[in-house]
Amino acid sequence: MTYFLQQLINGLQLGFVYALIALGYTMVYGIVRLINFAHGDVFMVGAYLGFFALASWGLPFPLAIVVAMVGCAALGVFIERVAYKPLRNAPRISALITAMGVSLFIENFTNLNFVFGPTPRAFPRPFAVRTFGLGGVEITNVQLIVFGVAILLMVGLSLFVGRTRTGRAMRAVSQDRDTARLMGINVDTVISITFGIGSALAGAGGVLYGIAYPQIQPMMGIMPGLKAFVAAVLGGIGIIPGAMLGSLIMGVVETFTSAYVSSTLRDAVAFGILILVLLVRPTGLLGKSHSDKV
Amino acid sequence: MRTDGARRRPEPGTIAVIVAVGGFVLLQALMWLGVLNPYWQQVLNLAGITLISALGLNLIYGYTGQFSLGHAAFYGVGAYASALLTRSLGPGAGTLLLGIVAGAALAALVAFLIGLPILRLRSDYLAIATLGFGIIMKVLLDNSDAVIPMMGGSSGMSGIARLTTFPWVFAFGLAAVLVMRNLVFSSVGRALVSVREDELAAEAVGIDTTRYKTLGFVIGCGYAGVAGALYAHLYAYLNPFSFDFLKSIDVLLVVVLGGLGSISGTLVAAIAWTFLLEGLRVALPASVQDWRMVIYPLVMIVFMLFRPGGIFARTEFGFLKPRARRGKE
Numbered sequence: 254m255t256y257f258l259q260q261l262i263n264g265l266q267l268g269f270v271y272a273l274i275a276l277g278y279t280m281v282y283g284i285v286r287l288i289n290f291a292h293g294d295v296f297m298v299g300a301y302l303g304f305f306a307l308a309s310w311g312l313p314f315p316l317a318i319v320v321a322m323v324g325c326a327a328l329g330v331f332i333e334r335v336a337y338k339p340l341r342n343a344p345r346i347s348a349l350i351t352a353m354g355v356s357l358f359i360e361n362f363t364n365l366n367f368v369f370g371p372t373p374r375a376f377p378r379p380f381a382v383r384t385f386g387l388g389g390v391e392i393t394n395v396q397l398i399v400f401g402v403a404i405l406l407m408v409g410l411s412l413f414v415g416r417t418r419t420g421r422a423m424r425a426v427s428q429d430r431d432t433a434r435l436m437g438i439n440v441d442t443v444i445s446i447t448f449g450i451g452s453a454l455a456g457a458g459g460v461l462y463g464i465a466y467p468q469i470q471p472m473m474g475i476m477p478g479l480k481a482f483v484a485a486v487l488g489g490i491g492i493i494p495g496a497m498l499g500s501l502i503m504g505v506v507e508t509f510t511s512a513y514v515s516s517t518l519r520d521a522v523a524f525g526i527l528i529l530v531l532l533v534r535p536t537g538l539l540g541k542s543h544s545d546k547v
Numbered sequence: 548m549r550t551d552g553a554r555r556r557p558e559p560g561t562i563a564v565i566v567a568v569g570g571f572v573l574l575q576a577l578m579w580l581g582v583l584n585p586y587w588q589q590v591l592n593l594a595g596i597t598l599i600s601a602l603g604l605n606l607i608y609g610y611t612g613q614f615s616l617g618h619a620a621f622y623g624v625g626a627y628a629s630a631l632l633t634r635s636l637g638p639g640a641g642t643l644l645l646g647i648v649a650g651a652a653l654a655a656l657v658a659f660l661i662g663l664p665i666l667r668l669r670s671d672y673l674a675i676a677t678l679g680f681g682i683i684m685k686v687l688l689d690n691s692d693a694v695i696p697m698m699g700g701s702s703g704m705s706g707i708a709r710l711t712t713f714p715w716v717f718a719f720g721l722a723a724v725l726v727m728r729n730l731v732f733s734s735v736g737r738a739l740v741s742v743r744e745d746e747l748a749a750e751a752v753g754i755d756t757t758r759y760k761t762l763g764f765v766i767g768c769g770y771a772g773v774a775g776a777l778y779a780h781l782y783a784y785l786n787p788f789s790f791d792f793l794k795s796i797d798v799l800l801v802v803v804l805g806g807l808g809s810i811s812g813t814l815v816a817a818i819a820w821t822f823l824l825e826g827l828r829v830a831l832p833a834s835v836q837d838w839r840m841v842i843y844p845l846v847m848i849v850f851m852l853f854r855p856g857g858i859f860a861r862t863e864f865g866f867l868k869p870r871a872r873r874g875k876e
Contacts, residue, residue: 286671288671288675336852340851343855344855345670345671346670346671347851347855349614349671349674350799350803350847350851351847351848351851351852353796353844353847354844354845354847354848354851355844357793357796357840357847358841358844358845358848361837361840361844364840365837365838365841366837479678479682483675483679486675517686517689518686520682520686521682521683521686521687524678524679524680527675527676527679528665528680528683531668531672531675531676532664532668535672
């Protein structure tokens with residue numbers, strides 16, 4: 254039982270990191286119907302920005318998160334403007350292929366020696382790791398920080414989307430872009446803001462990933478990115494609470510697979526869930542189903 | 548399509564076969580004379596194998612409109628199945644042929660079993676499901692040694708006989724092009740294209756869309772199986788790493804560059820792309836080799852932004868077109 258609870262905590266730690274990535278996927282998909290494959294790489298850039306902020310510039314930890322968030326937001330908006338905006342009315346698959354191209358470009362460009370380089374780097378811990386006992390179960394201050402920051406950002410996002418004018422505009426654009434435009438909403442700006450916010454969350458996720466699993470390298474975004482996407486589909490793509498729920502489930506299932514079955518099979522289980530969800534309930538756990546219209 | 552002037556020419560397919568055989572004799576002569584060294588022979592074989600695999604993906608995505616990101620998984624199935632067969636039965640031309648057939652059949656069978664449920668999904672959902680399947684397949688190959696020790700798991704499978712030679716690749720490449728040409732211009736091909744253009748409308752005029760989607764997917768994956776079998780016996784070593792997600796994107800890139808729904812496009816792009824990548828490897832100094840992998844996605848993005856139809860944009864070389872008939876089109 255103690256082992257079970259311990260693994261549950263480890264799973265939630267992974268799940269919260271996935272959640273921060275999955276939110277960006279789901280928001281972007283909700284608004285432009287695009288699987289932004291480059292999102293996992295934005296997460297990677299966030300981890301590196303956090304690394305430089307802590308190791309090279311000696312900034313305090315909260316400021317490192319802010320640096321990563323701002324940098325990633327700028328990167329996300331830039332990618333959207335340059336690569337996706339011209340394809341907004343093209344077939345969806347063209348945009349998808351472009352997204353894969355952007356993803357490969359970021360990975361291979363940052364892999365060059367004069368950028369980040371292919372050698373993995375150790376992520377600095379800005380504080381000593383402390384462990385608290387809780388009825389036999391151990392929880393570290395790193396895990397508490399991951400939980401805290403992630404929950405804080407998610408609450409902030411919910412308030413932003415639910416309570417502000419911009420948030421309302423985002424919801425309007427995701428329901429019906431053309432009608433939203435007729436209501437006087439600047440759709441291009443809203444899309445850019447969505448990319449910016451989603452990328453900022455991924456950037457924060459990158460820094461949290463860095464302190465939780467302290468080794469970073471340019472290809473580190475591929476798998477977490479894909480799994481966060483699976484989590485977004487699991488929860489119901491386009492639905493913000495769905496992405497959070499799906500991510501926590503994914504993180505826990507993956508950790509349990511490693512703990513109880515085999516760590517080599519955990520990717521297969523993650524993507525097995527994806528295929529199962531798509532077949533049984535393609536709209537996800539929290540989604541509403543609708544059929545094709547002519 | 549223009550019909551004037553086309554009547555007096557001989558059957559375009561005949562010219563194609565003559566040109567192809569001529570090309571084969573020329574290339575074979577160059578190899579005998581030592582003008583084409585073993586390295587470039589290998590590249591030529593690889594181009595042919597890429598062509599076969601890409602033709603399969605073009606059938607699935609370019610003609611039938613079903614976006615698959617798991618093509619390399621079927622390529623891997625064909626490779627491992629044929630390698631197991633030739634290692635068990637002993638090397639030889641007969642077992643290689645049997646291995647290719649078995650590789651294609653197994654890839655097609657797996658495609659059928661996977662395709663039946665997942666082809667119900669549309670566009671990007673299908674993409675992500677096939678991607679997931681590809682990753683699952685790689686994990687299974689990584690752990691394959693637990694079931695069949697000969698497959699070697701993540702350390703790779705060695706001891707495969709080096710049986711693939713240029714005549715083999717050429718014969719299968721030529722057959723692949725001709726079969727594809729006859730398929731896409733047949734009534735079945737028309738049905739596949741109608742599924743791509745508008746599934747709902749196709750269904751309304753009585754086309755069993757599920758059946759044709761599955762058919763296109765199974766044949767396309769069978770092509771991947773043939774390519775995989777040839778690949779296995781070209782390099783004599785298999786590693787699950789060669790059949791991952793990136794490999795699927797490689798093939799997709801060839802199809803997209805050449806033009807979706809164009810056999811000529813895939814033909815040109817498969818050969819040109821393979822030679823370009825290898826050529827850059829030889830031409831560029833070691834210090835900038837890494838840039839190849841940076842240029843590669845940029846080409847992909849630039850094409851999608853400025854020429855989404857690819858080089859050929861659904862047109863074909865004359866010899867790959869059906870004979871023009873009067874009164875039609």
